[in-house]
Amino acid sequence: MGKYVFSFDSKPNLGKALLGGKGSALNEMTNLGLNVPQGFTITTETCNLFYQKSEVLWDDLKIEITTALKKLENDTGKVFGGVNNPLLVSVRSGAAISMPGMMDTILNLGLNDTTLKALAKKTNNLRFAYDSYRRFIQMFSNVVMEMPLYKFEQILDSVKEKNNYHSDLDLLEDDLLVIINEYKALYYELSDEEFPQDPFEQLSKAIEAVFKSWNNQRAKIYRSINEIPDDLGTAVNIQTMVFGNMGDDCGTGVAFTRHPSTGENQLFGEYLINAQGEDVVSGVRTPKPISTLQTDMPQLYEEFALIAKKLEAHYRDMQDIEFTIEAGKLYILQTRSGKRTINAAIEIAVDLVNEGKITKKEAILRINPKQLDQLLHPNFSSSDIKKTKIFAKGLPASPGAASGQIYFNAEAVLKAKSQGIDAILVRQETSPEDIEGMVNAIGILTSRGGMTSHAAVVARGMGKCCVVGCSEIKVNEQSKTLTVGDTIVKEGDFLSLDGVSGNVYLGHLKATSSKSSASYNTFMSWVNEIKRLKVRANADTVKDAEIALSLGAEGIGLCRTEHMFFAEDRILEVRKMILANNALEREKPLAKLLAIQTNDFYQILKSMAGYPVTIRLLDPPLHEFLPKTDKDIKTLSQQMNLETYELERRIEDLQEFNPMLGHRGCRLGITYPDIYIMQTKAIIEAVLLLKAEKIAVIPEIMVPLIIDSKEFNLIKAQMINEIDAIFCAHQTTTSYTIGTMIETPRACLVADEIAQYSEFFSFGTNDLTQMTYGFSRDDSHKFLQDYLNKQIFEKDPFQVLDQKGIGKLMKIAIKLGRKIKTKLKIGICGEHGGEPQTVEFCHHLGLDYVSCSPYRIPIAKLASAIAVIKSEMGNNS
């Protein structure tokens, strides 16, 4: 047609970038032969030109618009401003990327004092015509002329009040006429101009208004949040109005081509006879299910069902379709991919593959890995959530939904559980001493701490719903209450936690869990076929390991031995070991721990028979294990036969200013070699026991926090020494590997030297992030929110791996390491290992595996498969 304006029936489809999403879809549907109310689109480029040309329409453009209108008049047999059969249009924005509700829409444009009468005559419904005109004046005044809406509503309300009406529907024809006249007077008062009677003037002003709406405040903010470039511009769609409210042979509705909650392959939706679109939404009348249209208008139903199939086949995805019936004629107003639950998404994707409509790879690209979380954990129903006020908001530390009674310490949780109560543990922050309480609670809530705080990490490991850093809540552990503002919640009261949103609700909400379906299993089998990365679990116990296997784990990438130290039967020995004055005093507790640890490793290795299990030697600063309460100190001092003050002095000696940068990790292996030697011995003894039972296991012993090759080699030599002695004593051997975590910046920088001795690398990106940023994960919550608010960070670097900084260090380490050993096995076992973007990055880095908490395994697998497919598509981003 020209440079700026394209009719809906123009060919070929010029695409979303130029026509916007809506314009392109209308063009597409028209070309498919569907009955779309005709019209034309002004391109997004025109919008950009509009801003270059001081925000007025120019002659060339106006000529194209006039030409397009002429064609529309010819096609419809109606006349713009015509006194007999007037053409009315809608004017709508439509950008390339959907920005729902952000920009402006004007309906019924073309109405004036003359066409009003024609409309009334043609529809045989004066009230409808008046009401349409009233709405148009109000919409035009507000949207195009930026007059305040409330002044128009005041007029409407005063008429209703005077007549004692309750609803707009009560307004009579005469009342509407009064309102129309008062509207016009108000328009004149506010603009010093009469309400425009010329439809062309109405149209020009409306188009300008849509263009301007591209840069209104909410649109700008929306783009900034969603990272949509400012120079895309919006298209403007001018479309013939059709009316579903002109009688009983009219109607309007919306339908999904498949069920958006279950994915079932049947039409799902609702409609109203003799109604307009907004009547379906407003709830004034109750819409009917789409199935009854079969009875009401059997022929139209057939027609619609066919169109639905056609559109789904064309777009190769489930569609969300808006339609209107005007005088027995079906019009399709809009179609788009339908929103759906994760269950439906998987069901539909698998069905579409089975129907031969999409490939397995396309099916995989259709599922957002993040959504899988919903599938694996219980959820509150969305209707319940809509009805309930949010009581407080924290960080969504571990997904799931938990509704129960609150308790403020581990003992109380235990007691409640023994009485059959679903308990939620509430703490300011958790420490290792709370573990038992966490195990027995159905959910955990803390007022402090970030996404990688103790509570968050442990809860994710357990797959338990957890909300942390909920700073609005003041927790008083003494008085066993929590308060938000003036509301006090006491021990035993109900709270509901949503671990996906971080929302906390007062009272009890019902949580339901979805089961993995046959389609889910099919889908994951395709994911497994396609992905390259192995996906392992971070698992410290046999229970973790079993959950991980059930979720598809291909080994354990991180077994934290320190978590084994906290159980009641061993913490005392651990404390004795730590607080010993010398190696001699350490001997006895170490011997006891050896027996315990040998069994620990025996069990976990056995549970993962045939799969690699990476066991990390003791890592945290020793003071984490120390007794904190007076009672515990007293118990220990008796057990150790030490005066309390002497014990307290030793505890004091172990305190550190910056424990995260202190005496921990392999530094313990350097200063207290006997601890690592004990652990090594326990692992190898366990492997030999299993060997005797003919159970093949693959142990990988991992040394944490390495900074230098000499350091690693010294520790490795001590370990091999011990292992050789065991082999000698047992007159047998077994295979094992010794590798290191790469979690300090220096380890990355000297990875070539370390690779000379290390048999594998595993990136510990939690610590690597802490040190590279200089961010303590326990303290950074004090400023991290500001960094996100001020858009210094797009994402919390503890949640989504920082590819630019941390990623560069990883690249350096991989390059240096594989320079020495071409096939060096490299993985990642930080909290990032289950985050989709990070998994994709790890795929491109050429890692061998990622390891994550059990419940994130399907997510990581899907992200890995997506990475393969995107790579094949040449999209390496």
Next chain:
Amino acid sequence: MGKYVFSFDSKPNLGKALLGGKGSALNEMTNLGLNVPQGFTITTETCNLFYQKSEVLWDDLKIEITTALKKLENDTGKVFGGVNNPLLVSVRSGAAISMPGMMDTILNLGLNDTTLKALAKKTNNLRFAYDSYRRFIQMFSNVVMEMPLYKFEQILDSVKEKNNYHSDLDLLEDDLLVIINEYKALYYELSDEEFPQDPFEQLSKAIEAVFKSWNNQRAKIYRSINEIPDDLGTAVNIQTMVFGNMGDDCGTGVAFTRHPSTGENQLFGEYLINAQGEDVVSGVRTPKPISTLQTDMPQLYEEFALIAKKLEAHYRDMQDIEFTIEAGKLYILQTRSGKRTINAAIEIAVDLVNEGKITKKEAILRINPKQLDQLLHPNFSSSDIKKTKIFAKGLPASPGAASGQIYFNAEAVLKAKSQGIDAILVRQETSPEDIEGMVNAIGILTSRGGMTSHAAVVARGMGKCCVVGCSEIKVNEQSKTLTVGDTIVKEGDFLSLDGVSGNVYLGHLKATSSKSSASYNTFMSWVNEIKRLKVRANADTVKDAEIALSLGAEGIGLCRTEHMFFAEDRILEVRKMILANNALEREKPLAKLLAIQTNDFYQILKSMAGYPVTIRLLDPPLHEFLPKTDKDIKTLSQQMNLETYELERRIEDLQEFNPMLGHRGCRLGITYPDIYIMQTKAIIEAVLLLKAEKIAVIPEIMVPLIIDSKEFNLIKAQMINEIDAIFCAHQTTTSYTIGTMIETPRACLVADEIAQYSEFFSFGTNDLTQMTYGFSRDDSHKFLQDYLNKQIFEKDPFQVLDQKGIGKLMKIAIKLGRKIKTKLKIGICGEHGGEPQTVEFCHHLGLDYVSCSPYRIPIAKLASAIAVIKSEMGNNS
């Protein structure tokens, strides 16, 4: 001569690597025509072959040795084993790198029952001959045969006891004969062989013993400590014995060609008539000053003085010469570069340049930068130190010597000082609240903390003697005592601290300081001519700045504004600012601080007029400023009109788990913009005041702890906003730059992005080391010593920059930064900036400047000049 053996008179000199240091020097002196007792050298390569050939001498080698001995007999007219004029030799080790006292020496080899008589006859001194034989048997038995020395000493002692002798000198000829026979019997008893009478057998065994001594335990340890490769091997020197103890025309002595303490150009040394070398050393007789040789033996003195000049001229350095006079004939036994004090070293170097013997550059290479420390600080006299037992040993945190009475808190130090007492502040560790005590003490001693602890950093900045981490000392601040073992030292008792060695002495030692001499000034002027790097000071006060200027500072590279916050007139306002609940409450204290800081900056900028001054905005975690004592909390709560519990709650809120990785640095500038804005305002207002006085200053505003370009740019934008407002208000402008510290690993990795906004970089290698290693400098002392002991680290990375790891990050940052801005100004302002190896590295990195504590400026300058010279020599190591 052959493959293995080279006569002292062989030409050309084959050099130290092959002949060893001693062999090469003897060769050189012989070729210079000096009268050196003749002999030959078995090469270091032969030593290596010896180890390959199962540690016995082989035929080819034996033939060469025999040939060399023949030549020696010809040259001396003596006969090995001869009955009339026997040839006696010494057999000495001599490696390429001096390993003093580490390997073996045998004297008087060739003596047996026959040659003994010839020696007695020839020297006309039977007692001397007997004594020589006794000594030889003892030495050979012990050194070559590895028989225990004490058994020989038992024999000697029993004879002396029987005769009631007090000294070896009392032994008569007959006594010595008895001893010789008993020695021989013992030899037989221990070895089942007679003492070898064949001189050739003696020689073979001695050579083998010297070779073997290369691998004795102490030699191996010495090499390991001094990083000397194990495969260098030692040469063996066989040299004709000469005797200074054959009568009054004999003597022996040692002399320096210039004064080793002052550098004065005159012979300095001592000698004894009729004596052997060991008599000079043993102190049995008191040697005479060399000058009296002029009277005793005027001709020989002249001869020696000429030789001394000749050797000095030849070696182009002050020499330490050993000589013996045998029967009126002068022999030169050894010459080497003489050890000297730093004063003498500079004096001599400058004189040698003035004498035209060496170039300025050679003079610069002669001075070890580390030694300059001695010149700039007071020292204890070395004789006092020798006499005094070390009471305890800590880390040498800040050089100098301090002797005074001890006090355990700032108040007591102040009181003592007001009474004219030299006070030493003793603390477990210092905190900012001790500053006043540190200022007024003459020395500081702590029992905890490392080389970069608070006490160490602050003391170095003040140039004040300080010993830290003296863990043997238990400090009891309550009872005002310190204890080491059973010794209790009370308040007011005397201690003496050596800040160079870290030694602590009980009681009072006298400290003397050296003044900078004319030669020093000349020397430093050459250093300034040659060096490329600018050297700036880390200085926080006008006093620091003045000291820095006097020591040659070329600006301030780091002015820490937080140190300004601790003085009594401001800490209260600082605390009010920190503990304010919101920006409004912060306003008032900020306004007060603005006035104070403006004056701070005015003063320090003025003192450095014409030089750049880099002012770092507030860096440490806020809780460092908080009140710690109940008294201070009470005062503050009154001042702030807050309940104590509320104040304590706010203080509690500011506590962090890992403050070093917490809410500090520019993170404060993000969360509390008004603090940085206040500081920016204060700086610019100060600059404008100075501009009005026509004083030109060069302010560089530095933002600490940057991790991201957006973060930096946000802060910079806030600052420029403020600055523009000031310019506008004052209707004037001034130039300034805004840059950043590069002290997080991430800043290095994204330095290109940061360089787009930053006008300079300054490496903060303290934090960079902490984060890259994951070492808290406050906690790492718990394991760092193990890392040094186990040779994982050669050096403490907080003292000597880790070139491999940290250096790689710096290279990345420099490359990325200068890719964006080719001439980006880059410096270093960490504690490493004054460490010679680091300075050399920084030169090669292409930095523009280093910045260090004022007293290290001359060291850094010298190291920088040395780097230039070494580069020119093509030695970039």
